[in-house]
Amino acid sequence: MFDEENKLPESVVILFRNAPYGTVFNAEGFRVCTGLTALDVETQAVFLDDAVYTLLKGQMPEEIHMGDLSKGIAPMIEFEVSVYVIKESLDERGINEDELIENDEIQFISKGELSKLIAEADATFSI
Amino acid sequence: MGTLSILLTTGPYTSQNTDTVIEIARAAVRKGHEVIGIYLFMDGVLNANKDIDSLSEEERNIARLLEELATMNIPIFICPVCAHFRGIKDEKILIEGGSFDGLGGLSELVLDSDRFLVFSGY
Numbered sequence: 001m002f003d004e005e006n007k008l009p010e011s012v013v014i015l016f017r018n019a020p021y022g023t024v025f026n027a028e029g030f031r032v033c034t035g036l037t038a039l040d041v042e043t044q045a046v047f048l049d050d051a052v053y054t055l056l057k058g059q060m061p062e063e064i065h066m067g068d069l070s071k072g073i074a075p076m077i078e079f080e081v082s083v084y085v086i087k088e089s090l091d092e093r094g095i096n097e098d099e100l101i102e103n104d105e106i107q108f109i110s111k112g113e114l115s116k117l118i119a120e121a122d123a124t125f126s127i
Numbered sequence: 128m129g130t131l132s133i134l135l136t137t138g139p140y141t142s143q144n145t146d147t148v149i150e151i152a153r154a155a156v157r158k159g160h161e162v163i164g165i166y167l168f169m170d171g172v173l174n175a176n177k178d179i180d181s182l183s184e185e186e187r188n189i190a191r192l193l194e195e196l197a198t199m200n201i202p203i204f205i206c207p208v209c210a211h212f213r214g215i216k217d218e219k220i221l222i223e224g225g226s227f228d229g230l231g232g233l234s235e236l237v238l239d240s241d242r243f244l245v246f247s248g249y
Contacts, residue, residue: 022143023249064146065187 009122011042016051017126020069021061026054029127030072033081044117045076048086052093055085055100070101077105084109084117128159132236136247138170139189144246145174149192151244152201162201164236165193166228172210175203175225190222197224204228204236 014033018025029045037043047054059068077083084107090097097108109117118124133152137144152162167175179190197203207227210216218227237243 024141064143 008039008041011121012036013044013046013117013121013124015124015126016045016047016054017049019050020054021064021066025127026051026069030076032127033076034079037079037081044082044084044121046084046086046114048089052085052089052095057099057101073101074103077103086111086114128161129241130161130163130239131155131242131244132163132240133165134245135165135167135171135174136169137249138173139179142249145189148246149196152196156199163240164202164204166204166233166236168206169209172205172213172215175205175221176215177220177222194223204232
């Protein structure tokens with residue numbers, strides 16, 4: 001339900017679908033998540049399609065003058081953003097869960113479970 | 128050694144295109160090639176706004192990086208019509224070393240270079 005007084009949704013799902021580098025979409029998505037959660041919106045960040053590469057360990061983006069986006073996940077979780085990774089997207093790319101950064105708070109879900117998240121959220125958008 | 132020119136149609140910071148153009152131009156000069164021009168077209172003109180402010184010393188400033196290319200004798204041309212549509216109507220807004228040049232200028236770059244590279248789309 002929308003918060004009548006502040007006109008804010010209570011819960012939002014943000015879908016990350018792009019590869020981590022080459023565009024600024026994922027980096028800006030991180031900012032959107034922390035901004036929403038700072039406004040007490042229950043924020044759920046979902047990584048699917050090529051965005052699952054964002055969580056890979058051992059990234060070396062220095063050559064392209066970018067920061068390591070995988071290091072942005074833990075602070076997001078500390079800001080109480082719920083982080084989900086879609087299992088099918090990992091399988092399609094041959095990525096094992098142990099190749100991703102380690103954080104007990106990261107939840108691995110199926111696309112079916114994502115449908116439920118979207119159905120229960122007040123708003124969903126892709127970044 | 129050869130001559131190279133580059134067309135860039137995307138704006139700063141959203142995609143990596145501008146960064147790639149800058150790196151390729153530097154690398155070409157390092158290898159002894161001549162970059163005879165970078166043509167900024169469509170949203171690419173927004174890269175040439177001298178007031179670009181990256182807010183932090185740690186974050187790259189695309190306007191300053193393009194100005195560095197200009198000091199390496201790489202001309203930076205800006206489509207005046209695209210710029211006008213985007214509110215950049217005065218050359219005073221442009222980076223040092225940048226200048227308006229119409230599509231005739233782009234045609235000359237294509238004709239005069241051994242290789243013409245296009246960076247377009249995300």
